[in-house]
Amino acid sequence: MKVLRTLLIFLSLALAGSYAFALEPVLWNDNNFAPEFKYFQEQAAFTAETWTALSPEARMKELLDAKEPALERQKVMKRYYAAAMAKWSGPALKNYLSRTKEADIKAVDLWQGKEKAAAFVKKLALVQALEKKARAEGLTEDDALALGPYLLPEAIADLRSLKASAAALKKQTSAEALKGPESKSGASLNKFAGADPSKLGADSFSKLYDNMNVSGTDPVVAGGGRYAAGAANAGAAAQLTAPQTKKAAFTVPEVKSAPAANTAKSTSLTSDAYGVTIYTSGAQQPQTFRKGEDAVAAIRKMPDGSITKVIFYGHGSPGLQTVGAFDVDAESAGEILKGKMARGGVVQYSGCNTASIGGMTLNPAVGLSMVARRLLYFSLPYYQDRADGVSAEQARQQWEKGWNADLARDTSLKVRGAVVCGYRTFGLVPGRLPGVTRLLGNQEATTPGVVAGKKACYQDGKEVPAQ
């Protein structure tokens, strides 16, 4: 009996202790929840301070919510690292050199650890240096040996033949051919020739297409995947991380009254409209720029917190917005606009598919746009990669993440406090239709007029009502 009583006492104490332990708040970066905390850090969802401010129950709820995406992300990063450290084929070499960004290295560092990230960086640096050397002066035997652990033999053979093929190509290509046909519409006009979008009833028109309340209200949980933003992103980093043009500050053209805009109007039947429009607090007129580099130079000279709205207008694709030859992705936008946006200021990507597709929809036009996006940004590049000799699994992984990238959401995480908007669908601009653009004389408009598309806006990674 005595033994039984003692046992009961210990049992009660153990139960009470376990209950108390269960209520213990989970500390920031607790090793038992390593994937979840890595996921929080990557998504910039919490910091040590904001985590401490949560109640123990709220912490547990956040951890439970993050468990599944965090484990999925962990798996993805494991596969990514394994593929990155395997011997590359020729196409894989090209892909990694053109698409790997600093964010990818950071992601490897976070998920796989510093040593593995260092190994990846070492591989990239060596391969990149020797690829450059292969182009310029060719590879020596020692170089080929150094590449042995990193590249497949055929990729090394390709690199060894690079110099000879480059020389042959140079011989064949005359200066005239390199120049290419002069674009009638794109070259001469640096002025805004289109109508003020606010006077075209753009918002009401777009309701035809985008304001179906039955879908897309829930923010899409981004499982990361920024490391594989797709072929459309190739070269974006190179262009965007080095936008420091040495041109003089751009003089702001008058939006409609500039005579040059009329005299230099293109006669082209098709549209070549793109540009950057910047609204600043206190200014009567927006500043419009045809060239992205000019806009970046102007933004750098603006005081902090002065931009109330900036519109990047041009063609878009998942994870990337182009403005003519200038590309903008989340990282470069974050760098360009760092500190410049007013609180609640709006960054508008006026390009197709610059947000993720969102949730289910009953709108057939949105549904067709989703189908087209999947076909054009997953199926098509998948087959292209397969034709280039990339393995099926590698191609699938890469495009599975890339086709639904959310540029607006990713940018909102970089430009904190600002509202960042993009289109979940292909954005159709009637004013860009061949012939119509000529009638309207807006072939080189720097600001979009009517855009029919489903808009999504984010602030600090959370979806907010469209602006």
Place this chain on the structure above:
Amino acid sequence: MTDLNVALETILLLASPFVPVAVGVMLRRKFRPAPAAEGAEPAPMTGSQKMGRLAGNILFWGGIAGLIFMVVVVLNYKGRI
């Protein structure tokens, strides 16, 4: 296996815009007005027949509009518009 899955998915995705057109054509055929005997008035359609034909018309022409929309989207993707 991955190739097969992607190929099947691609086929389904490519076929999806044609589905409403096909259904529309079927409905329009099914609810076609009965041909009248020479000189006689055609038999009037019942309410349900009218509804069936209307649904067929909506699906058919909506589907055609969808196909045109897809063409526009592809042109947009190619940078033509």
